[in-house]
Amino acid sequence: MSDYVSPFDERVREPVAPAPRPGSLSEVTVGLLDISKPKGDVFLDRIERALRASHGVTEVVRLRKPTFARPAPADVLSEAERCGAVLVALAD
Amino acid sequence: MGRQTRGGGDDGYVEVDPVSALGATLSRLDGRVSTLADLAGSEPLLVAVVERDCPTSRGALRALADVGGRVAVLSQGRAEAAHDLAATTGTQHLDVLVEPAPHKVSEALDVRTVPTFVLFEDLDVAAHLEGWDRSLVAPLVVRAGGGPIGDGGLPELKPGCGSRSTFDDATLARLERDDAALGRTATDGSRDGDDIDEMWRRGWHDGLPVVPPTPGRVEAMLDGRDPTTPLGVLGPVMAEVTFERLAVCAVLAGCEPRTWPVIEAAARAVLDPAFNAHGVTNTTHFASPWLIVNGPVRERVGMHAGSNALGPGNRANATIGRAIRLLLQLTGGGSPGGLDRATLGGPHKYTACFPEHEEASPWEPLHVTLGHDDATSTVTVYGGEAPAGVSDHSSRTADALATTLSLAMANAWSPTWFPIGTQTLLVLCPEHATTFGEAGWSKQRLRETIVERTTRSVGRLRSAGSGELTPEVMDATDPDRMIPKFASEREVVVVVAGADAGRFSAVIGPWVGFGLGSTMVTKEIET
Known part of the structure; x- marks a missing residue:
């Protein structure tokens, strides 16, 4: 077999390990990320009520991407990094 | 040596013509040409006459893939069929010869069914065996310098299939069109270095x-x-x-x-x-x-x-x-x-x-x-x-x-x-x-x-x-x-x-x- 030149940037193909999972949502700040698809805020309002009522969540941070069509900007990502868990509301 | 009857000759109805079979020029998988006589030299040579669509032929090749010695394969049909047969039975390393229609070599070896095993010794036919019989094939392999035969997924006995040399022209034309289609659909270019x-x-x-x-x-x-x-x-x-x-x-x-x-x-x-x-x-x-x-x-x-x-x-x-x-x-x-x-x-x-x-x-x-x-x-x-x-x-x-x-x-x-x-x-x-x-x-x-x-x-x-x-x-x-x-x-x-x-x-x-x-x-x- 011949050698072939790769189209890939091999550095970015290294697998990334998932972040450690919290033992309980009540122990951490929970981020709720609205990617700004229509009604994402309505959906997350309901999720927040359910988390507080049924899962002992006390600390919630609401996050929002300016547009669903682009990656999250650095300030949104750094806020998300301070949370112990983040839920993302995708699609419409 | 010349035209002769096989199996003792008393029944007289089967004639083989090993001279024309040994001297016929055939293409190999790598594109070069060869005769059976070239492959045999002064040593015994076992030739397996096979056909891609025959399950017994395919099993026989799998069984012979690793026996060593001097085993050649005569594949009936176009080159595309021979490539496919060798690739799918693990026999690319053997001497595989391509025999397209009109199958004069198979006729000269009196091949009626495939596989047929023909053992040449001293440039003459020493044995001729049709179909698959493990107990009879094994000693032919040994006489050709090979070792124990493999399982090949075959039972001890299995009848062969009709040889293309016995088919009419219209059937042969249809089979060769099917052979050619194998080549058209195969994109594996590894044999020409561009895969x-x-x-x-x-x-x-x-x-x-x-x-x-x-x-x-x-x-x-x-x-x-x-x-x-x-x-x-x-x-x-x-x-x-x-x-x-x-x-x-x-x-x-x-x-x-x-x-x-x-x-x-x-x-x-x-x-x-x-x-x-x-x-x-x-x-x-x-x-x-x-x-x-x-x-x-x-x-x-x-x-x-x-x-x-x-x-x-x-x-x-x-x-x-x-x-x-x-x-x-x-x-x-x-x-x-x-x-x-x-x-x-x-x-x-x-x-x-x-x-x-x-x-x-x-x-x-x-x-x-x-x-x-x-x-x-x-x-x-x-x-x-x-x-x-x-x-x-x-x-x-x-x-x-x-x-x-x-x-x-x-x-x-x-x-x-x-x-x-x-x-x-x-x-x-x-x-x-x-x-x-x-x-x-x-x-x-x-x-x-x-x-x-x-x-x-x-x-x-x-x-x-x-x-x-x-x-x-x-x-x-x-x-x-x-x-x-x-x-x-x-x-x-x-x-x-x-x-x-x-x-x-x-x-x-x-x-x-x-x-x-x-x-x-x-x-x-x-x-």
Whole structure:
């Protein structure tokens, strides 16, 4: 077999390990990320009520991407990094 | 030695002619030719006469694959069948000889069924065995210098199949057509050193065959340019795009090296943050980069702006667009069904690249409208969907034709989605463009007219019955409020392309608007 030149940037193909999972949502700040698809805020309002009522969540941070069509900007990502868990509301 | 009877000769009805069999010139899998006599030399030789479609033959070859000694295979049928048989039974390393019709060698060896095993000793037939009988084949292998035979998935005894040498001409012709089809469908080029199947295995393709990016081809594409030259970072995997990686995609796509300046400029355009390649690639929408090429470079690299300008047939158009698609898919990581989440996608996602037919246009070309010099060449990238055709063969005035085109433009994205908030591409065919030109309409006038005639009242949009309404329409308090589809003529992008004949234009709808999605980007081409 011949050698072939790769189209890939091999550095970015290294697998990334998932972040450690919290033992309980009540122990951490929970981020709720609205990617700004229509009604994402309505959906997350309901999720927040359910988390507080049924899962002992006390600390919630609401996050929002300016547009669903682009990656999250650095300030949104750094806020998300301070949370112990983040839920993302995708699609419409 | 000469014609003789076999098996003692008393029954007399079977004659073999080992002299003609041993001396016949046959092709081998590697393309060289050989005779059975060459293979035998002064040693015993066991010849297995087989046929690709015969299960007993296939099992026998698997059983003989690793016995060593002097075992040759005579494969009835065309070379394609012999290649396939050897590849699927693990016998490529044996001496496999190809015997196409009319099977004179099989006849000379009196082969009635396959497999038939013929042992030659002292250049004469020492044994002749039809079908599969493990206990009788094993000692023949030993006499030919081989070791224990394998299982081959066969029982101790299994009858053979009819030999092609006993078939009529019509049957042989049909079988050889089937053989040839094996060759046509096989893309494995490993035997000639250019393995397209390896590209399928690696996933370096878009569903169609690609050109394997050998170092020599990539070097030819770069033509002395520095392969490490960086072009930018491409999502979703945030890969660094270099000249080398772009050249690999260009080779895979089948590009000619002379098209490189267009490919490089197109890559710079899709990597411009305003284009937002990340979003265009990942979206559930139909969007994909459309490349519109203007200026003298069109002719220099062999592009085609006439009949089928948006369709198949021209290598430069097809491969430049495909190279950019492969860059997004492979280097950028936007693999279909992976991080490319398109609901339906579309044929334009294989390739979408065409030059404006500037010579057939009554107006200045796109790049001049956008402020570039007439003598420069540019590529404009636009994140759009598949073309939606607009037929108008009946309008006799520019005014009436503008109305037809406006109705089509009003449907972009979704028929009740007003305003659209971004540019939308209208590809005018030369006959439609000429109607405007002869009536003295400027491109600007057409664009402004489309803005006027795609403006709707809130009441009309609501009464259509669709729930697909923008917040502007849903929240408006005055039903008579007018909502323009396009904020200004700058959102109506007009280019001319296509054949001289036919009154078919096309609207190519955009992706997400309001500056949130993708914006058209134009780059000058360094030539």
